[in-house]
Amino acid sequence: MAGPAVSFTLNPANGVPIYRQIIQQIEYAILSGRVQPGDRLPTIRSLAVDLKINPNTIARAYGELEIRGILATQVGSGTYVSDKAPLLGEAVSAEEGLSRKIQEVLGSFVQDMKALGLDKAELPELIRGYREGEADDVQKTE
Amino acid sequence: MAGPAVSFTLNPANGVPIYRQIIQQIEYAILSGRVQPGDRLPTIRSLAVDLKINPNTIARAYGELEIRGILATQVGSGTYVSDKAPLLGEAVSAEEGLSRKIQEVLGSFVQDMKALGLDKAELPELIRGYREGEADDVQKTE
Amino acid sequence: MAGPAVSFTLNPANGVPIYRQIIQQIEYAILSGRVQPGDRLPTIRSLAVDLKINPNTIARAYGELEIRGILATQVGSGTYVSDKAPLLGEAVSAEEGLSRKIQEVLGSFVQDMKALGLDKAELPELIRGYREGEADDVQKTE
Amino acid sequence: MAGPAVSFTLNPANGVPIYRQIIQQIEYAILSGRVQPGDRLPTIRSLAVDLKINPNTIARAYGELEIRGILATQVGSGTYVSDKAPLLGEAVSAEEGLSRKIQEVLGSFVQDMKALGLDKAELPELIRGYREGEADDVQKTE
DNA sequence: GTGGTCTAGACCACA
DNA sequence: GTGGTCTAGACCACT
Numbered sequence: 001m002a003g004p005a006v007s008f009t010l011n012p013a014n015g016v017p018i019y020r021q022i023i024q025q026i027e028y029a030i031l032s033g034r035v036q037p038g039d040r041l042p043t044i045r046s047l048a049v050d051l052k053i054n055p056n057t058i059a060r061a062y063g064e065l066e067i068r069g070i071l072a073t074q075v076g077s078g079t080y081v082s083d084k085a086p087l088l089g090e091a092v093s094a095e096e097g098l099s100r101k102i103q104e105v106l107g108s109f110v111q112d113m114k115a116l117g118l119d120k121a122e123l124p125e126l127i128r129g130y131r132e133g134e135a136d137d138v139q140k141t142e
Numbered sequence: 143m144a145g146p147a148v149s150f151t152l153n154p155a156n157g158v159p160i161y162r163q164i165i166q167q168i169e170y171a172i173l174s175g176r177v178q179p180g181d182r183l184p185t186i187r188s189l190a191v192d193l194k195i196n197p198n199t200i201a202r203a204y205g206e207l208e209i210r211g212i213l214a215t216q217v218g219s220g221t222y223v224s225d226k227a228p229l230l231g232e233a234v235s236a237e238e239g240l241s242r243k244i245q246e247v248l249g250s251f252v253q254d255m256k257a258l259g260l261d262k263a264e265l266p267e268l269i270r271g272y273r274e275g276e277a278d279d280v281q282k283t284e
Numbered sequence: 285m286a287g288p289a290v291s292f293t294l295n296p297a298n299g300v301p302i303y304r305q306i307i308q309q310i311e312y313a314i315l316s317g318r319v320q321p322g323d324r325l326p327t328i329r330s331l332a333v334d335l336k337i338n339p340n341t342i343a344r345a346y347g348e349l350e351i352r353g354i355l356a357t358q359v360g361s362g363t364y365v366s367d368k369a370p371l372l373g374e375a376v377s378a379e380e381g382l383s384r385k386i387q388e389v390l391g392s393f394v395q396d397m398k399a400l401g402l403d404k405a406e407l408p409e410l411i412r413g414y415r416e417g418e419a420d421d422v423q424k425t426e
Numbered sequence: 427m428a429g430p431a432v433s434f435t436l437n438p439a440n441g442v443p444i445y446r447q448i449i450q451q452i453e454y455a456i457l458s459g460r461v462q463p464g465d466r467l468p469t470i471r472s473l474a475v476d477l478k479i480n481p482n483t484i485a486r487a488y489g490e491l492e493i494r495g496i497l498a499t500q501v502g503s504g505t506y507v508s509d510k511a512p513l514l515g516e517a518v519s520a521e522e523g524l525s526r527k528i529q530e531v532l533g534s535f536v537q538d539m540k541a542l543g544l545d546k547a548e549l550p551e552l553i554r555g556y557r558e559g560e561a562d563d564v565q566k567t568e
Numbered sequence: 569g570t571g572g573t574c575t576a577g578a579c580c581a582c583a
Numbered sequence: 584g585t586g587g588t589c590t591a592g593a594c595c596a597c598t
Contacts, residue, residue, distance in 0.1 A: 009253070017581065020157065025257060032259030056583055102258055106272055109251040111151075115167060116244055117174030124266030130248055159588060186571065196590050201571075209351045218570045218598035293537075299446070301573060309541060316543030328586065338575050343586075360583035360585045386542055390556055393535040395435075399451060400528055401458030408550030414532055443596065482598055 006035055006042075010051055018053060022061035030070070030081060031098040037083045041071065044079075147177045148184070150283045152193055160195060164203035172212070172227050173240045179225045183213070184283075186221070192283045289319045290326070292425045294335055302337060306345035314354070314369050315382045321367045325355070326425075328363070334425045432461055432468075436477055444479060448487035456496070456507060457524040463509045467497065470505075 006029040010021050029035040044062065048055040062079055065071040072082045110120055118126070148171040152163050171177040183189075186204065190197040204221050207213040214224045233239030252262055260268065290313040294305050313319040325331075328346065332339040346363050349355040356366045375381035394404055402410070432455040436447050455461040470488065474481040488505055491497040498508045536546055544552070 016157075019582080028254070028257040032257070034259065054583060060582080098258065102255070102260070102268070103272075105251065105254050105258065106268060107274075109247065110269070110272060110274070112170070112247050113244070115170040115174065116240065116247065117176065118244070120269065120272070123269045126244070126248060127252070127262065127265050127269070130245075130252060130262070132249070132252070161588080185569085187569090197571095198591085199589065202588090204571090206351055209348055215571060216598085217572070217596065220570065299442075303573080312538070312541040316541065318543065327584090329584090339586095340576085341574060344573090346586090357586060358583090359581065359587070362585065382542065386539070386544070386552070387556075389535065389538050389542070390552060391558075393531065394553070394556060394558070396454070396531050397528070399454040399458065400524065400531065401460065402528070404553065404556070407553050410528070410532060411536070411546065411549050411553070414529075414536060414546070416533075416536070445597080480598060486597080 008047070008051060010053070019057050019061040019064070022058060023065060026061070026065060027070070028101070031101055033098075035081055037081050039081045041079045041081070147171060147181060150189070150193060152195075152281045154281065161199050161203040161206070164200065165207060168203070168207060169212070170243070172223060173236075173243055175236070175240075177223055179223050179227050181223045183221045183223070189283070193281050289313060289323060292331070292335060292423075294337075294423045296423065303341050303345040303348070306342065307349060310345070310349060311354070312385070314365060315378075315385055317378070317382075319365055321365050321369050323365045325363045325365070331425070335423050434473070434477060436479070445483050445487040445490070448484060449491060452487070452491060453496070454527070457527055459524075461507055463507050465507045467505045467507070 006026055008022065008025055010018055026035070026041070035041075041062070042050070044055050044058045047058050051058075062071055062073070066073060066079075069082055071079050073079045110123070113123060113126075114120070148168060150164065150167055152160060154160065168177070168183070177183075183204070184192070186197050186200045189200045193200075204213055204215065208215055208221075212224055212227045213221055215221045233242060252265070255265060255268075256262070290310060292306060292309055294302055296302065310319070310325070319325075325346070326334070328339050328342045331342045335342075346355055346357065350357055350363075354366055354369045355363055357363045375384060394407070397407060397410075398404070432452055434448065434451055436444055452461070452467070461467075467488070468476070470481050470484045473484050477484075488497055488499070492499055492505075495510055496508055497505050499505045536549070539549060539552075540546070
């Protein structure tokens with residue numbers, strides 16, 4: 001619990017590009033409030049070591065978030081979450097940004113389960129029965 | 143309800159390659175039993191017209207599933223679900239295959255929600271409150 | 285003898301699709317041990333230039349072998365022989381895989397010759413008399 | 427031994443189109459002398475029944491051989507091997523036609539085996555040790 | 569009318 | 584520089 005506010009969990013074999021997994025996890029951490037504007041992110045090098053991936057990949061993720069105004073780099077000091085960060089996309093408030101993303105994730109979950117033959121009404125029960133299992137092939141920080 | 147057994151819904155802007163979306167929807171339809179071994183899939187050309195994409199893209203999806211033994215094609219006649227299809231991956235029975243996939247989808251949903259700051263206990267309530275909205279930018283068959 | 289471990293020889297006019305000829309030659313090179321797990325294959329583009337064919341055709345061959353678990357690609361780096369590659373098909377050992385394929389090729393040779401009126405007993409003599417001629421219309425690497 | 431002079435052995439799953447397998451077997455039978463000019467071939471319908479395939483497929487094989495002057499159809503009477511049949515391709519004598527085909531088959535056999543790591547010198551021994559095994563998945567006449 | 573093969577070329581993702 | 588995705592279109596193989 002003393003680790004960084006953004007903990008990264010990468011799955012290099014699930015088809016989603018690694019730099020995109022990193023972007024998503026930073027976005028989620030910001031939206032959920034675990035990371036606040038002004039917070040400092042891990043350096044590219046330290047993250048690269050932790051996650052055992054190419055520093056370029058992290059640089060690309062940070063770079064894209066910077067272009068979108070979500071992160072800001074201060075040379076010689078580090079990378080910080082920008083003040084306007086919570087307003088991801090076209091959201092007008094932090095709450096709305098979080099809520100949108102939740103609806104989006106929820107929507108594709110319900111749709112996937114429908115495609116697998118499960119009705120929305122069956123899902124709460126299914127979730128209650130869910131026990132976190134083994135991760136397949138995952139690299140985590142901390 | 144009189145439409146084809148596999149209905150396709152594509153989201154061209156979510157980063158997942160189109161041919162992979164098609165593959166997934168066929169797999170899910172087979173796992174859920176909506177499509178049975180021996181069933182004929184839509185022709186490449188008709189699907190291409192319906193989904194407004196290039197026939198080669200459909201052919202690629204069908205082709206990968208054929209290499210994996212899930213589909214079988216008879217040139218001049220069409221593409222069919224193979225007899226051994228329900229045993230996707232290393233599953234030893236159709237039920238096990240479906241169950242595995244459900245756990246997999248469920249797992250990443252719970253994990254995503256956790257990253258957005260929601261605890262597992264909050265999810266059933268969230269789902270109950272979910273109203274199906276119209277998706278953003280989606281192409282469907284039918 | 286200092287060339288690449290897989291040398292490709294295509295016959296564009298024998299009815300066998302080019303991408304299948306490539307697949308076969310990679311398989312044979314693996315089965316015979318000339319190419320080992322972990323070895324890097326020629327890049328798609330360089331092979332395309334060498335063989336004077338479209339890069340997509342090479343990509344298709346590599347792609348099918350990847351789906352079958354025989355190759356693994358690392359984008360930005362290249363295409364490699366997978367660790368489990370020698371166990372092609374249902375073979376349980378590299379030796380068995382090679383032996384099976386040899387019997388298969390041998391079987392169709394004997395059968396073809398029988399259809400041409402030659403008995404098995406005549407074949408050893410025939411082979412001894414065989415002088416390697418120049419092939420008709422062939423494209424080779426190197 | 428009382429069957430037709432051309433006995434057909436089809437393998438629907440080896441990638442070679444069925445009509446091409448039929449053409450090859452007729453060619454081989456002619457080249458080897460098992461079938462002589464003037465001999466009558468089985469009717470399309472009877473062959474279709476024997477081989478359990480679509481009559482169109484046989485019609486196509488016969489049709490192609492007719493275009494090449496190897497077969498001749500007499501309406502109402504049947505299909506016959508033409509007088510000039512043994513001169514397949516550009517061969518100037520029946521012996522030369524047979525010899526060419528034998529060299530061709532032999533050449534690709536030696537090449538395949540070389541690709542599998544076997545030297546020409548090892549092949550006679552290999553053939554002597556060969557025992558005809560089970561056919562995989564084959565349909566034969568008679 | 570099915571699906572299969574191949575080409576040409578554009579643009580993207582990744583190291 | 585790697586490989587990946589998609590399009591457009593030509594031509595072939597087969598029923």
